[in-house]
Amino acid sequence: MRKDGIMDHAPVPVAPHPRENRFRSLLMLMLSKHLPSTRALQCFLAVAQELNFRRAAELMNMSQPPLSRQIQGLEEMLRVRLIERDTQRVSLTPAGVAFRKEAHKLLLALNAAVGGVRASCDDADAVRMGLTSVINHALMPALHALVSDAAFTGGRALERAWSRQLAERVSSGALDLAIVGDIAASGADLAVEPLACEPMILVLPETHPAAANAQVDLADVVDLPLFWFARADNPAFYDKCERAFRRLGYAAPRRPEPKDFTLLLAAVAAGEGVALCPQSMRATSRLGVAYRALPPAVARLLSIDVQVVARAHETRPAVLDKIAHIRMALAR
Structure with a gap:
């Protein structure tokens, strides 16, 4: 009781709205340390797709050790083995097959949410x-x-x-x-x-005997290595070309292709190998380099x-x- 004789009453607690309860539960779930990161999910899906840790690491633009740690941490968090790995092969466990579908759906939903927010903030015509x-x-x-x-x-x-x-x-x-x-x-x-x-053409040293011809077959330059890109740069085109090479019986040794086209041309001019490039790239001139058409059947197999x-x-x-x-x- 207060000094003026009026009774003091404790404030009556107000029950939170059901929506507020749901929001708090969702917030606590998002802050939980028992949820995997999007990076861990991406690493798992890369391995699940490639079934090869080296190729998966290339796909993620990372080295193998941190990729393996992401997978190990994910399995420890879920307390289940997702991937079987030995010296011969990599495969998904039954739990891994099931989780791959769920992880893919989660990332798609997150991607849609991000895209939706960005679209709502951008100029509708941009x-x-x-x-x-x-x-x-x-x-x-x-x-x-x-x-x-x-x-x-x-x-x-x-x-x-x-x-x-x-x-x-x-x-x-x-x-x-x-x-x-x-x-x-x-x-x-x-x-x-x-x-x-877009047809592909051959890039070879100007001093190579085959450069005297207007059209050069791959068989004419098997004495030189082929500058070639990593599969992770474009898996679809890489596999398409590999199938074509096997069909043509072309098995020249490979050398890593420089990312910069001018450096690639310099290496070809120095006689270090040959390269394949889209026909439109022949506009880039370089002393010591010859651009030559491939036989039509070969050009069709290797076209972009x-x-x-x-x-x-x-x-x-x-x-x-x-x-x-x-x-x-x-x-x-």
């Missing part, structure tokens, strides 16, 4: 586009005219990178679409549409499909309109 650096679009008139048209680009420069990197950025929501060369759709999150074809890649369930009219413009331009 379309972020990428263009592969593997192809010299300046020598493809229809493509060059399109990407040079300010009305098409909106005055924005297209992001240039390797095809695989562009596809990953589309998948993550960092880009809306990309014009790439010969990649495979990554699961259910990407839509890939072939639009045109020019593709447009976007998210599989894209609905934004502005993005779909850009894809339609690209389709019409390259069809002509």
Whole structure:
């Protein structure tokens, strides 16, 4: 009782709203230390896809030890073995097969959420586009005219990178679409549409005897190594070419391909090997280097499909309109 004679009452507690309870439960779940990180899920899915720790590490742009630690930590957290590994093979356990489906759904849902937020914050008509650096679009008139048209680009420069990197950025929501060369759709999150074809040509030292011919077969240069890219850079095109090499009986030794095209040309000019490149790249001249056409049958086997890649369930009219413009331009 207070001094003025009025009874003091304790405040009546107010029960939290059911929605507030659900939010608190969800927040506590997200802060739980018993949930795997997205990085751990990505590493697991890479191994589940490749069934090879070396290739999975290349896919994740990391070395094998940290990849193995991510898998080990994930298994310890879940208290179940997901992957069986010995000196002969890598395989998924039954639990690993089941978890792969759930992990893939989780990352797709997270990707959709991120993409949705970004789309809601962006200008509805702004379309972020990428263009592969593997192809010299300046020598493809229809493509060059399109990407040079300010009305098409909106005055924005297209992001240039390797095809695989562009596809990953589309998948993550960092880009809306990309014009790439010969990649495979990554699961259910990407839509890939072939639009045109870019022939491959041979790059060889100008002093090589075969350089005297206008057309050179791979069999004519087996005395030199082939500068070749890592499978992780573009698994789909790599596998396509490997199948072609086996069919043609071409088995020249390989050397790692320099990432910079000018360094590759310098190595070829020095007689260190030969290379294959898209026909449009012959615009890059270099003393000591000869560009030569391949026999038509070989060129068809090794050609690069020019593709447009976007998210599989894209609905934004502005993005779909850009894809339609690209389709019409390259069809002509």
